[in-house]
Amino acid sequence: MKQFFKFVLATIVGMIAVGVIMLFVVIGIIATATSDKKVTVEDNSILTISLKTNIPERTPNNPLAGLDFLGFEEEKQLGLNDILASIKKAKTDDHIKGIYLTDSYLMAGQATAEEIRNALIDFKKSKKFIIAYSEVYTQGFYYLASVADKVYINPKGIFEFAGMSSQITFFKGALDKLGIEAQIIKVGTYKSAVEPFFLNKMSDANRQQVTSYLGSLYNQFLTGVSTSRKISKDSLYVMANELRVHYPADALKYKLVDGLKYKDEVLDELKKRTDISLSKDLKGVDLAAYAKDSGADETGDKDKDSGNQIAMIYASGEINGGQGDDNTIGSERISAALRKARLNDKVKAVVLRVNSPGGSSLASDVIWREVSLTKKVKPVIVSMGDYAASGGYYISCAADSIFAEPNTVTGSIGIFAILPNMQNFLNNKLGITFDGVKTGKFADLGDVSRPLTPEEHAILQDEINHGYDDFTKAVATGRKKSQEYINSIGQGRVWTGEQALKIGLVDRLGNINDAIASAAKKAKLKDYKLVAYPEQKGFFKGLTNDVETRVKTHMLKSELGDSYQYYSQMKTLQGMIRVPQARLPFVTEKW
Incomplete structure (x- = not known):
């Protein structure tokens, strides 16, 4: 009888689970149908840009985005590809008179911000205006807003301008209390990803490299603001260093903003700029709707008809074996995309977009092999995003040419x-x-219930040395440098794109469109179409696991709050056990 009730209960639970999933499916179908409704952009419209969520490389294929179901709200994310394409389209769209940049927290890395900022600068060549307004300016959002014709802040708002900082979380004290020893095997004086597990503070070598690359990132930030606001870099440095900006009035005093205004005053100015009566509503379209309506790809020209193609392969996230997904780099999935592009006669060149802090060295090598093979039959150009470091650099180094933003983090x-x-x-x-x-x-080599013997440690160190030799050899071959030279600038050291250019790790400073133009030139193409790889997974494929993961993550974030980052780091550590890694350290940068 107990067994009978057990089966009945299991059946009921299963039916409930299926019902919940089917409800999600129905909601998704409704959302998809609704989303297909064409957005009409009226004359004298304003394009409103508000960037409040994480910015992935590509817009996720998620028909539930923006919906709030049972308290689990799906963020509506817009990919960098659609953001750039929309700004480019708006430049020549006669219906769009200007851009209203507002209320953005800019949860993105500095190279992503650089791409968007450069797109806004290019937009201004059309002689259309950009107005920026916010109640709170983080330094990241201000970096974007500084290009605007007018920058306004709420009179009682918050303006951050204090410089950049970099912080590393160290776990050694906690491990000591638990009686756990982290046995480290590594190559590289600057390879600091392991330091949190056996040190209580930064090593001298790591402090040196972080000081160097953070200084380079800050210099790029100051240079951009200085150029846009016509304020000397020295003056900006002093303002931040002495924390002279406490209140919005201070920002106005030092010419960082153009005025203190409430939102209604800014909206009235936008109405005047677009010849709209102050008594009527402002005509406008938000970025997400405009991106969907425009149907633009990265070139801003979706309808270009040509037999020639350039494959745009997105490799974003940590590198691991297996399939991965749109937020992680699975060696099988990315390798398959490279093979597919290589064997497709219509594809004349490949642009590999890398945004990765690294990961498994084996998985990185698997992808590197496919890049090397593809390079033999058609041009391969790498475009680096926020990060292309360690394993992220490994998969990049075989390309014909490498483009990075000045504030890309690479090397390692x-x-x-x-x-x-x-x-x-x-x-x-x-x-x-x-x-x-x-x-x-050695049958139990790697058993965590005991320490390594000196002989076992030597065996593992030899494996790591061998992996480092392969890594530096691959970089030396790809960059046409001696292995000795690569070793001298290697050793796990992190560089910015600007620094990497000087030492030969990248070829040019430029954005994703520069990389595409280079690929077209190398393939001798004037007329081509961009095709994105790998194919994005359908939202409803594997829906059960996806829902379970989202619910679990939501609950953990709600319970742990800011401490979720530490939990996430420890989870990442689990996947690093015994497996040779080529990845960046756990660093939290505030900008």
Whole structure:
């Protein structure tokens, strides 16, 4: 009887789960149908840009975006591809008279901000206006807003202008309390991703490199603001260093903004600029609707008809084996995309868009191999995003040419592995002991219930050394440098795109469109169509797992708050155990 009720209960739970999933499906179908409604852009319209969510490389294929179901709200994210294409289209759209840049937290890296900023600067060549307004200006959003014709802030608002900082979370103290030892095997004086697990503070080498690349990023920030606002870099540095801007009035005093206004006053100015009566509503369209309506790809020309194609391959996120998804780089999925582009006769060139802090060195090598093979039959150009470091650089180095933004974080050529020794924790903290037999001396190599022997440590160190040799050899071949030189600028050291250009790790500073133009030139194409790879997964494919993951993440973030980042880092650590890694350190940068 107990068994019967068990099966009945399991059936009921299963039916409820299926019902919930089907409800999501119905909502998704309705959302998709609704989203197909064409947006009409009236004459004298304003394009409103408000960037409040994370900015992925491509707009996610998510018909539930923007819906709030059972308290789990789906963020409506717009990809960098659609943001850039929309701004480019608006430049020549006679219905659009200007851009209203507002209320943006800019949850994006600095190279992404650079791409959008340059698109706005290009938009201004049309002689159309850009007005920026916000109650709160973070430094990231101000970097975008500074290009506007007029920058306004709420009279009681907040204006951040204090410089940049970089912070690393260290776990050694917690591990010591638990009785867990992180056994480190690495190559690279500057390979600092392992430091949080065996140090309590930054090493001198890591402090040196972080000071260097953070200074380079800050210099790019100051240069951009200086050029746009016509204020000397020295003056800007002093303002930030002495924290002279406490209130909006201070920002106005030092000419960082053009006026203190409430939103209604800004809207009235926009009406005047578009010849709209103050008693009527402002004509406008938001960026998400405009992007959907425009149907533009990265070139801003979706309808170009040509037998020639340039494959745009997106590699975004941490690098691991397997399929991955739109937010992670799976070696199988990206390798398949490269093979598909290589074997497609219509594809005349490949642009590999890399935005990755690295990951598995094995998975990185698998992708590198496909890049190398593709390069033999057609041009391969790499465009680097916020990060293209460690494994992210590994998959880039074989390309014909590499483009980076000045504030791209790259380099970090090094390998490491972490193996925890949990003997003290298990034996003394929990009272758990182990005993067993083995058929070979090294049959239990990597067992976390005991420390490594000196001989075992030497074996693992040899593996890591071998991986580093392969890495530097691949970079040396791709960059046409000696392996000795690559080793001298490697050692795990992190560089910005601006610094990487000087030492030969990248070829040019430029954005994604510069990389596309270079690919077209190298393939001798005047007429071509961009085709995105890999194909984005359908939203309803694997919906059950996706819903489960989203619910779990939502609950953890709600419960842990700001501490979620530490949980996330420890989860990442789990995947790094024993597997050789080529990745950036855990660094939180405030800008």
